[in-house]
Amino acid sequence: MTEQPIKDKTAVVGIGHTSFTRRSGTSVGNLTLQAGLAAIEDAGLKPKDIDGIVTYFHEHMNTMPPRALARALNLDCNFQVMADAGGSWTCSALLIAVMAVHAGICKNVLVYRSMNTYSDRGHERPPREFGGEDQFVAPFGTRHPAANFGHCATAHMAKFGTTTLDFAHLAVTQRQHASLNKKAMMRSPMSIEDHQNSRWIVYPFRLLDCCQQTDGAVALVVSSAERARDLAHAPVYIMSGMGGYGDAAAQEELWETNGVKIAPALYEGAGITPKDVSFAELYDPFTFMCLTHMEDFGLVKKGESGPFVTAGHNGLDGQIPINTHGGLLSEAHVHGLNHILEAVQQLRPEGVRDDLCEGEHTFDRSVCRQVRDPEIALVCGEGGGSALLLRRA
Amino acid sequence: MTEVERYAKPLPIPDEDTAEFWKGCKAHELRAQRCSACGAWRWPPQGICPECYSWDFEWRTLSNTGRVSSFVVVHHDPGAFPDQVPYVVGNITIDGTDDRVRMRSRLEGISGEEVQVGMPVRVRFEDVTAEITLPKFTPTAGIR
Numbered sequence: 001m002t003e004q005p006i007k008d009k010t011a012v013v014g015i016g017h018t019s020f021t022r023r024s025g026t027s028v029g030n031l032t033l034q035a036g037l038a039a040i041e042d043a044g045l046k047p048k049d050i051d052g053i054v055t056y057f058h059e060h061m062n063t064m065p066p067r068a069l070a071r072a073l074n075l076d077c078n079f080q081v082m083a084d085a086g087g088s089w090t091c092s093a094l095l096i097a098v099m100a101v102h103a104g105i106c107k108n109v110l111v112y113r114s115m116n117t118y119s120d121r122g123h124e125r126p127p128r129e130f131g132g133e134d135q136f137v138a139p140f141g142t143r144h145p146a147a148n149f150g151h152c153a154t155a156h157m158a159k160f161g162t163t164t165l166d167f168a169h170l171a172v173t174q175r176q177h178a179s180l181n182k183k184a185m186m187r188s189p190m191s192i193e194d195h196q197n198s199r200w201i202v203y204p205f206r207l208l209d210c211c212q213q214t215d216g217a218v219a220l221v222v223s224s225a226e227r228a229r230d231l232a233h234a235p236v237y238i239m240s241g242m243g244g245y246g247d248a249a250a251q252e253e254l255w256e257t258n259g260v261k262i263a264p265a266l267y268e269g270a271g272i273t274p275k276d277v278s279f280a281e282l283y284d285p286f287t288f289m290c291l292t293h294m295e296d297f298g299l300v301k302k303g304e305s306g307p308f309v310t311a312g313h314n315g316l317d318g319q320i321p322i323n324t325h326g327g328l329l330s331e332a333h334v335h336g337l338n339h340i341l342e343a344v345q346q347l348r349p350e351g352v353r354d355d356l357c358e359g360e361h362t363f364d365r366s367v368c369r370q371v372r373d374p375e376i377a378l379v380c381g382e383g384g385g386s387a388l389l390l391r392r393a
Numbered sequence: 394m395t396e397v398e399r400y401a402k403p404l405p406i407p408d409e410d411t412a413e414f415w416k417g418c419k420a421h422e423l424r425a426q427r428c429s430a431c432g433a434w435r436w437p438p439q440g441i442c443p444e445c446y447s448w449d450f451e452w453r454t455l456s457n458t459g460r461v462s463s464f465v466v467v468h469h470d471p472g473a474f475p476d477q478v479p480y481v482v483g484n485i486t487i488d489g490t491d492d493r494v495r496m497r498s499r500l501e502g503i504s505g506e507e508v509q510v511g512m513p514v515r516v517r518f519e520d521v522t523a524e525i526t527l528p529k530f531t532p533t534a535g536i537r
Contacts, residue, residue: 126472128403135405136437139527141467141474142482150465151484151497158463158510200479203466203505242465254463254484 004240004269010098011228011235012344012390013108014043014221017184020185020332022118024215031271032064032114033072035217043221044232045108049250050221052079052106054097055113056335058086078106082211085245087283088258088385090336092243095388097222107223113337114217146202146210146286149383153204153288155254159303164204166306167287169194171208171329172325173315174284176183180369182354182366185212186330209287211328220344226247234393236347240269243386254392257289259296259384269375270389277389278374279321279346281339283382284328294322321371324352337382340388343377346370400521403473408439413452419525421518423455423487425494434493439445456488458533461512462495481508484528503530 005045016038018031020023040047050073053066066080079100097109098366130138137143146274171191190208198207208281228235242262265271280299284290291305297332299320300308308314314322325331325342332338345352356367363372380387407415419426426435430447441448463484470478481500486492500508501517513533520526 126403128401128473129406130403130409131406133437135407135411138403138473139405139525140482140529141403141470141472141480142465142497144467144470147465147467147482151463154465154510155463155484200466200468202468203479229421279439355501 002268003271006102006241007239007270008237009225009393010101011225011237012094012220012340013223013231013233013235014039014041014045015229015341016040016042016219016336017183017334017341018217020183020214020216020334022185022215024116028114028116028217029064029072030219031066031116031202031213031215032069032112032219035114035219036069036110036112039110039219039221040161041110042232043110043223045221047073047075049108050075050110051077052097052100053077054081054082054109054111054248056085056089056093058335059084060118062120063112064371069110075106075143075204075206079109087285087336087382088138088245089243089380090283090339091133091241091379091386091388092245092381093337094222094238094340095241095243095386098238098241101157101222101224109222110219111222111337112217112219115334116215117333118213120334146205147328149286149289150202150205152257152292153253155202156288156292158330159255160306162291162303162306164209165192165196166291166310167204167209168310169312170287170290170314173197173309173312173371174323174327177316177324177369179357180329180365180367181325181331182356183216184326184331186326205286211285211333214332214334216332216334218334218341220337220340222284234349236344237391237393239272239389239391240266241386241388242266242269245385255292257292257296257384259293259380262384262387263297266387266389268376272376272389276376277320277378278376279324279371280378281323281325281327281343282285282378282380283336283339284323285333285382287329289383290323293380293384297378297380297387299378316365316369316371324369324371330331339379343379343390346374347377347390347393402521404522404525410440414438415525417452417454418518418528419524423457423516423527423528424452425455425490426450427453432492436490436494455490455494457516459465459485459487459514459516459530461500461508461510461514462486463510464500464508466508479505481505483508483514483530485514496528498527499529500531501529
């Protein structure tokens with residue numbers, strides 16, 4: 001077993017976010033500043049303490065560029081990254097901040113994703129001619145993400161007997177979690193029937209299998225474990241991370257994601273096994289992708305995620321609570337950085353601060369979404385492209 | 394103006410690696426590269442073999458048949474095909490390619506309720522412009 005040299009050497013020390021809406025009414029720059037300054041304040045730091053910046057986007061450069069943020073706050077940075085990588089890079093964004101801190105290049109790195117994806121649809125007019133990989137899909141009308149990832153789902157259904165009713169159970173459980181989350185965009189109750197009666201978008205996905213689009217921002221601050229001990233909140237340590245990226249829909253086994261490739265080294269890197277995971281926040285642009293992530297990261301045996309969620313084992317008091325904030329499906333789509341935000345909240349001594357509890361957490365599931373006594377969280381990005389193991393102090 | 398010239402849907406831009414594939418389609422043949430050094434099939438087309446890193450290859454004419462390895466049925470398309478929904482897109486594994494040549498393409502002559510994983514299919518070439526021919530597929534049994 002080879003543990004990663006970064007194990008427990010860095011921590012998430014600050015978290016911030018804007019409200020998640022369908023119309024922010026402001027620029028991604030202002031969203032970044034709101035979330036970023038909130039995260040810096042949460043950490044007990046000053047803006048000038050930030051000396052590294054990481055952000056990412058997918059195809060359309062609709063986040064705030066690092067140099068614009070550095071200019072807006074008059075920061076002197078030692079390292080800046082902006083990646084065109086999308087949701088598969090969610091955990092890589094945090095991991096590269098970890099690496100910059102662990103290498104001694106930066107002291108405090110701000111990681112963020114800001115977007116006006118719901119209200120700013122201006123980029124959606126496609127060109128008429130397509131080169132690169134798209135030349136083999138666009139002429140056939142299959143560039144839509146649901147059409148791309150749907151193949152993985154129908155292959156899994158044919159191989160293991162997974163059904164769209166299994167998808168319904170996952171969607172309903174995550175909606176229950178979102179109903180206990182003040183910042184979630186979709187909080188009204190959903191029934192199995194609601195799911196099964198919703199219209200088809202791209203078979204095997206109905207409307208309620210698909211995540212929403214969001215205006216909003218999430219920001220996180222990463223510092224060294226040593227420095228973290230003097231900051232405002234108890235640190236949440238990064239045990240290990242992997243960023244294989246990979247093509248979610250082009251694995252040798254069509255029903256798997258890149259997760260199967262990075263999971264062994266992820267767990268070895270942290271010196272744990274999947275059995276040690278207390279809860280998980282798994283990328284879920286479509287219901288099925290969350291199911292396959294459960295399997296690919298070893299939380300559930302291959303092919304058994306359908307029965308697992310139908311039995312409710314992914315609930316807040318289940319065997320492994322999954323997407324405790326509601327996920328991309330019901331909380332918001334902030335390119336998965338909201339998954340890391342939730343994991344950090346759950347692992348802090350005071351727990352989540354935006355459920356419906358007043359004062360101490362009660363574990364009464366009509367108000368409380370705090371997981372009982374969690375120690376270790378698994379988070380993964382789209383198609384198992386990146387992943388992190390986090391632990392409480 | 395002829396029907397062909399009026400084609401207004403997305404078209405591919407062939408490049409140095411893929412031009413021979415599209416040339417094959419125009420000749421109503423499916424073509425893919427096979428590594429001259431180790432015999433591995435390459436898909437999508439690329440300069441180097443991902444198995445042995447040889448730059449040598451030859452273009453081979455493939456079977457006209459394959460099977461459906463996975464599929465989706467598009468009921469809502471925010472892109473270029475809202476007038477054609479619902480339509481079926483198959484992930485077609487071409488016969489005789491060691492499961493390496495897999496193409497996402499239209500499955501025609503079958504409904505979303507009828508299509509199944511494992512179903513045998515055959516290519517049907519559609520000449521959409523003077524330069525471009527698209528390979529689409531229909532079920533081998535009972536072509537309508």
